[in-house]
Amino acid sequence: EPEVTQTPSHQVTQMGQEVILRCVPISNHLYFYWYRQILGQKVEFLVSFYNNEISEKSEIFDDQFSVERPDGSNFTLKIRSTKLEDSAMYFCASSGQGLDEQFFGPGTRLTVL
Amino acid sequence: DQQVKQNSPSLSVQEGRISILNCDYTNSMFDYFLWYKKYPAEGPTFLISISSIKDKNEDGRFTVFLNKSAKHLSLHIVPSQPGDSAVYFCAASSGGNKLVFGAGTILRVKS
Secondary structure (H helix, E strand, O other), X not given: OOOOEEEOOEEEEOOOOOEEEEEEOOOOOOEEEEEEEOOOOOEEEEEEEEXXXXXXXXXXXXXXXXXXXXXXXXXXXXXXXXXXXXXXXXXXEEEOOOOOOOEEOOOEEEEEO | OOXXXXXXXXXXXXXXXXEEEEEEEOOOOOOEEEEEEEOOOOOOEEEEEEEOOOOEEEEOOEEEEEEOOOOEEEEEEOOOOHHHOXXXXXXXXXXXXOOXXXXXXXXXXXX
């Protein structure tokens, strides 16, 4: 069964450093998403991506964040200068159509020290 | 952001009995609702969904009911199995795109 994959499973970084989280969505899907879950809190939407551009972003997704689909299979989330409060589980998701269910990857645990 | 609420942090059910998980929402623009199941250290796994034009959707042991006038949905699991023990998230969207999640309910099914 096709699935969303994410690498790395755990990333530890120093405050102020750049991180890139990687995702491989399900191959025939068209819509891609990033969500995060801070420990003990809800899963929160960050950004959606369709047709090589951002279709929607939350207020969390500020200038420190960017997304890219560099090669037609990977979907990346970059945090330019990490802050302590960026520590969270980051989930990638994809869907075939905008109104379909979203399938989530296993997540990347980001720890900012 | 309290647009999607799951007021019960946890639920304990005996194996073989029915589990009923509840979810309330405030945004009348939501038109698609989903339930996800999550185990520790894994991503949410899609379970079942329902469009706002329906009031019930069934898939095997899982049934989702939607009451639009009450802005309430529920997930019924019958019969409950120990492997159903997980965190269950209700989520909603408006016109596709982003999902708004509830806080989750921990379900424990006792054998």
